Amino acid sequence: MxxxxxxxxxxxxxxxxxxxxxxxxxxxxxxxxxxxxxxxxxxxxxxxxxxxxxxxxPIKYQKYHTKVILYNKPEGEICTKKDQKNRNTVFNRLPLLDAYRWISVGRLDINTKGLLLFTNNGNLANQLMHPKNKIEREYYIRVFGYVNNKIINILQNGVKIKTGYAAFKSIESINTRIVSKNKWFKVVLCEGKNREIRHMWKQVKCQVNRLIRIRYGNIILPKTLQPGHWMQLNTILLKNLFKLASFQE
CATH class of the missing domain: 3.10.290.10 (RNA-binding S4 domain)
Incomplete structure (x- = not known):
């Protein structure tokens, strides 16, 4: 072959x-x-x-199959394969592959937890991350600061950050009856720039102190999957993910 x-x-x-x-x-x-x-x-x-x-x-011949796994990243882990400071990395917990290696579909910073996808197919990873496909990422966010409808409209219309303009596709307030300076929101955006969410809220004088990714495209973080554990996507989820990324194996 x-x-x-x-x-x-x-x-x-x-x-x-x-x-x-x-x-x-x-x-x-x-x-x-x-x-x-x-x-x-x-x-x-x-x-x-x-x-x-x-x-x-090293090239080891075997019949190639695209694989994708979902990992529930805990806080405190980094998304690089090696670290000079010897910090915990997400790759230490992943299953071994015989001939290929895992590629992270985007990254989460050390203080962010939740859903992280890995694949053994570089082209699929690239398609899933490419801005042209506008694949949704959904997060739970806890924010410290004053937030009203005007602030929410500003964030949905777009704010200027270091990498350009960024906007949330949707923002939904959670637990609105609880009186607290810390407020929870569920947000959706269609790109994944470095620390983008934190920078966006900073522009409206708010601080993100909890950030959890719960969805990437059609893949939802299962409530039963414990932090530091992974699961392999089944055929149906894979096919839907391929379609979302305009990917053909």
């Missing part, structure tokens, strides 16, 4: 397909000591020696 080099390395999780193509153009990928060419086909049973930036890439 043969496969194009950029598709193979993308499936292995080293970058998106376009990212691999850029690496090839910059002569960072080699096959048996020779610079790789975009579209070059690799025999999966006898791939030879493939290297990225001088690092040998």
């Amino acid at each position: 043969n496969q194009k080099i950029q598709k193979l390395l993308s499936h292995l999780g080293y970058a998106s397909r376009r990212g691999i193509e850029q690496m090839i153009l910059e002569k960072e990928v080699s096959i048996n000591g020779k610079t790789a060419i975009i579209g070059q086909r690799i025999n999966l049973k006898h791939p030879g020696q493939i290297m990225i930036k001088g690092q040998i890439i």
Whole structure:
């Protein structure tokens, strides 16, 4: 079985397909000591020696199936594979893969908990994160500060943050009868920039002190899934997720 080099390395999780193509153009990928060419086909049973930036890439042949798992991230874990400060990382709790590696579909900061998706398919991860697909992310948020209808309208119409303008698709107040300076909201937005939600509320002089992601597209965080645990998506959920991301395996 043969496969194009950029598709193979993308499936292995080293970058998106376009990212691999850029690496090839910059002569960072080699096959048996020779610079790789975009579209070059690799025999999966006898791939030879493939290297990225001088690092040998292990290729183990097996029939490829796209997998997606849902992880309930606790607070205090980071979303990188390695950390110089030796902090806990979400990847330490994930199941091992024989030939591929898990790719995080976006990230949650160290103080955010809740739903995090992982896949072994780099192209799917890229499609799920791409702004053009406008896939919804839903969160529970606890906010400290004064919030009225005017503030909510401002956040839904859009506020300027460091990365540009950002707006919530919807904001729903929770437990409105409870009198407290801390208020809970359920919000939906269709992108996932770094600390975007916290920056948005900061622009209206409010502070987010709890942030929990409960949904990504059609995938909802099960109440029975404990923090630090994962579950694999079934065929029906996978098909619906593929459709949402305009993805074909």
